[in-house]
Amino acid sequence: MTVTAALRTGELAERAGVNVETLRFYERQGLLPVPPRRTSGYREYPAEAVDLVRFIRRAQHLGFSLREIKELLNLRAVPRATCADVAGLAQRKIEDVDAKIRDLRAVRSALAELVNECPRAAPLAQCPIIESLSREPIPKRDHRPKRKS
């Protein structure tokens, strides 16, 4: 069987759709295993590296940070790791996403309310949007003196 030709940084970068510098960056971050080198120092990536880099990018698009992706990848090194471990991480991420969606919905309705209240013609000084954003927060707790009272 033929050993698949090794890839150089430029080739891997192109196939995976990233920048060459990004590969070095991922390597420094421990996301991409350090590949063997030619005597010249050139990196020689195995063909699977393409999948790995793609994996990283996909996971990023799903909202995983590089740190989390590393966690996901490190799971491969755990002998008894199962698919369920991965599913667990994904499930946690779903919860994160749900929370973000909820937050954004709250933000959206706050914004919509402001826009709705806006009597477009009013001069800025009376703009209820500006005004309502500047009001006091809900509670005004005790203020323990630091120096003066």
Place this chain on the structure above:
Amino acid sequence: MTVTAALRTGELAERAGVNVETLRFYERQGLLPVPPRRTSGYREYPAEAVDLVRFIRRAQHLGFSLREIKELLNLRAVPRATCADVAGLAQRKIEDVDAKIRDLRAVRSALAELVNECPRAAPLAQCPIIESLSREPIPKRDHRPKRKS
């Protein structure tokens, strides 16, 4: 009428609920107007500064970046600016938020599908989550075998 006592950085920071350093940072960023100083060099903030800083924080929570907040605040200096200008910015922000929500929903269903497919007991090597994230880009609906470039 009494001139309201001027605030020092620490007081403003406490009332507005931010860090003293953050005030300096906002000042450097042009978000907070440069306040008058005592002869000692101490900043003397007018009481309104509290509202201003609160405004900044609120707007941040609504998803405005400091740059956008600056834009919002600069509007005050435009003589003919109206509430409608502010509403316009808010409306744009609503659209941004809607787009983010849509993206997150797509991400969520992609994640949910992965988790659903997962036969929890499978060893990692056959994990369909890992597998599917590593596959080639988009359904290359073009069946031509990818030739070396």
Place this chain on the structure above:
DNA sequence: CTTGACTCCGTACTATGGTACGGAGTGGAT
């Protein structure tokens, strides 16, 4: 053998939104 593209490296820089540090000067309560 020359040329031009590619790769190497360390370092610095981008943007975002702050925090932290350290030494010097200030102010007000005791």
Place this chain on the structure above:
DNA sequence: ATCCACTCCGTACCATAGTACGGAGTCAAG
């Protein structure tokens, strides 16, 4: 008068996710 929290300043640093730079070395085609 002393004490010490408070404030000043410039600068450096944090995390995140890269991008850019520049000089040196390498590879392969012509």
